[in-house]
Amino acid sequence: MKKIGKMGAVLALTLSMVMLGACGNNGGGNTAAKETSNAAAEASGNGGTKTEAKDITLGFSQVGAESGWRSANTKSIQDSAKEAGITLKFSDAQQKQENQIKALRSFIQQKVDVIAFSPVVESGWDTVLKEAKDAGIPVVLTDRAVDSKDTSLYVTFLGSDFVEEGRKAGQWLTEQYKDAAEDVKIVELQGTTGSAPANDRMSGFAEVIAANPHLKIIASQSGDFTRAKGKEVMQAFLKANKDIDVLYAHNDDMALGAIQAIEAAGLKPGEDIRIISVDAVKDGMQAASEGKINFIVECNPLLGPQLMQVVQDVVDGKQVEARIVTEESTFTSEQAKEALPNRQY
Amino acid sequence: MGRLVKHHLFWPLCVLAALLLFNLCYSPDFFTITMHDGHLYGSLIDILNFGSPLILVAIGMTLVVATKGIDLSVGSIVAISGAVACLSISKGPDQNSLALILISVLLAVGLSLILGLWNGLLVSVAGIQPIIATLILMVAGRGIAQLVTGGQIITVTSAKYAYIGSGSLATLPFSIFVVILVLLIALLTRRTALGLFIESVGCNPTASLMAGVRAKWVILAVYIFCGLCAGIAGLLLSSNVSSADGNNAGLWYELDAILAVVIGGTSLNGGRYYLTGTVIGALIIQTLTTTIYMIGVPPEITLVVKAFVVLAVCLIQSDAFRAAFAARWKTRHYPAEKEITRHVS
Incomplete structure (x- = not known):
């Protein structure tokens, strides 16, 4: 019993050290658990040919990776950010609202230019969105809506109808x-x-x-x-x-x-x-x-290009529509046969 | 008559018969079975075919429950086994080659044996509570399955693989024969001393160890067998739809399997098990599901209807409840009747 107690203490110590170390690495910012692709995205963003004079940073919080549709969505956003020369800070919420709120707060602390996210659930966003508003960071909703009464909390909702x-x-x-x-x-x-x-x-x-x-x-x-x-x-x-x-x-x-x-x-x-x-x-x-x-x-999960356009417009101070529907088409059997070779997902 | 009522299969069979009778009244052609391109076709066949993965998982679960254990990881093993088989087939050059199918199936079955062994080691050697030990794999296993499929749904176009879950042998679905084979193997425990060992370990592991039963080996064996059953069930499920879905395959299967075991009369306290009862329990669950689809219960209240039926089944099976009910019935009083008698006299 005593032995177990000792081992437990050692374990706890190690754990806390590991956690402290992790915090230190993040430079004091208590970011959400999963921001794995940050470094890669940033590196590629900086390395890519920048056509914009001003460097834009976009914080994006994704729902998770629960379906093929969602993975295609994530990939589209990462790829088009690279293409548009926008630095992307990507965070995966793993289907949990608390992770997403944490991620949004860390984006606010890091003073990103624009925050975009696909809300895991519809409700409970007022507080954190208010914080973003107070910090002067515009918020774009993608794919899913929030039920907040105050529509001034976000710039636009981009997604399928x-x-x-x-x-x-x-x-x-x-x-x-x-x-x-x-x-x-x-x-x-x-x-x-x-x-x-x-x-x-x-x-x-x-x-x-x-x-x-x-x-x-x-x-x-x-x-x-x-x-x-x-x-x-x-x-x-x-x-x-x-x-x-x-x-x-x-x-x-x-x-x-x-x-x-x-x-x-x-x-x-x-x-x-x-x-x-x-x-x-x-x-x-x-x-x-x-x-x-x-x-x-x-x-359509490939709303990356449209999102980057919106981000660019918001940063440039242009007026953005409050509801942007993704470009979607329909296919009959014949059209499907033609379109099939070019499908990305 | 008294002996008939006392038999452990009496009440489960009554419930199954009642469900089937209800279906007969509701849609008269429920029992019609026709020949269709050389195989039988009808609702009853569907119940057997779709129910077979659940029966398999429940058989494995019965033996685990008999040792006073529980295996929560079966749903995840179902997902992993299907994912591994489909991945290996989809990577092959010729999806219809028999060798490839056999290798894939063996790979999946082998892996599920290892996963079962892992559970068994945690429970018997490491001495972790079964519910916690298997919870680890339940959570991690979903992740493994998603890792294997890469978060996507893997589709295979192999007719030979599809045969396992949806082909038919001698006019009956092939899956039924798989179930019968596994059931026979499981029933062997009844013909050998192993059945007695399992029950004795379930009653009291220490006492059985003192009596010379290697309790650890028995526990290890039942978890491995349970993993094997879940693995085969995963093959049936994935081959039935010719695709593997790491997210949803076998989701909540552990709960259905435990329910089937309990309906079949096996106590979660261990020490007794009834394999035929389990099979009937699983059939009851599948019949109930099919019935709900057939009569068109609105999806919003499907779970409520299910819950009520399950509650009724459990109450009917409870000796205490039946005794209380019978006692009330026998000692019932009719105040009105008495009053009348008093007036007459």
Whole structure:
């Protein structure tokens, strides 16, 4: 017992020393735990050809690395910062708000020119945003919004409009079935219950197809944005409902799982059951080019170039719009076939 | 009759039958099974096919629980095994070559054995509480799986690999045969002294050590077996959708598996285990999931419905609850009736 106590004391000492050392390395700034790519980004930023007279530093706090979409998003921001000659201080919040708040505070201390971040959650940002405002640092939101009442706390929100994505999917469907005399039976695979993309893609879609009373959603279940769940739920849909005409999936992965279920049932995806999906990741585009997905609404993670433009404008003192929607397109099967070779993610 | 009711499988079977009966009333063609390109097709087959990974994990968990342990890391092992197999196949020159598939499968199974060994060593040799020891791998394992997949979803296009999880042998899904094989191996413990050793270690490790049972070896063995089961389950899951998802594959599987074990009648206090009960428990969970999809419970309240059914199942199985209920029933009083009798007399 005594031995363990001694060992514990030694361990605690070592730990505290390590931590002190780490703090020292950061030059007194108590930065967030993960700022691994800082040095690399800075080095490349300084080394690159600088076209701007003024050196801009951007502090960016990312949600985490939870999906392929998110990694593409991170890469786009890092690459375009390098290209634009902007020094990027990148911090990964690992899906935790407290990490993100810490990162924002450290950005304020380091007196960066602009702060950009994708909020992990919607609420609880007022205090730290106020601190940034008091320090005179403009804040740009990317990808996800905050529910703060005071819109003066941030300059702009740059990101996809999930409701619009749902609307685009609905518009294509109403266009396809505008002469329908019979009921069109639609099944819907929702994203994670309660998440903003799932809610918004559902409401946007429902809003548009309400115009045509023949378009009926006969079943709607959550597939958690995953392939396995998408397949499982679609299997059940196929058993419970006869003659499904259309499948609307909130992301490509669920659609891909559902395609396997449809094929197992001896039906042809894209023909017997028409499939609409959102995201346009590589696997989804592949399926679309094979005619298995009829229509994909793009949800673009590559908002790096647009973000750098906004940052430049903010620093130059130009007026920036309060809401900037990322440039997104839609793909039918034929368009997917053409676009596939050039897809980056 | 009394003996029938006392049998440990009586109540789990009743619940399963009730669930199936409900489905029969709700959608009459629930039980219809048709032939489809040489394999059987129907809801019951789906339940068996989608339920097989859970059954496998639960079988491994049963033996661990029998030694008064618990393995929280099974979900992560599921993810790692799928990720490793898919990565190795996707790197191969010809994805359909049998040798590559075999090597990948062996690699994944070998790795899950090592992970099981790691858990076993922590519990038996290092003497860490099982819940903490396996919690380490539960958290770290997700990270390992994401490291293996690079945060992306790995898609494979190998028909041979897809056969493991979605192919069919003699008109039945191949996965069912895998489950039967593993179940038979597990049931061997009942035919040999090992079953008795496991139960005795679960009752009292010190006493069994005094009686000449190598408690450490027994504990090590059950954790390795549990890791093996989880690894095979990971192969089934990933091959079912022909892709590996480090983030979501096998998420919360440990909880479902523990639930299946408990529904099957095995006590978390160790010392007794019922493998057939576990299989029925897992089938109950899968049937419930399919039922929820079939009857179209809104996704917002799915978990509440599940919770109520599980609560009901647990209450029905509790001897104390049944006894209290029966006592109330037998000693029930009818005040109104008495009053009438009094008037007459």
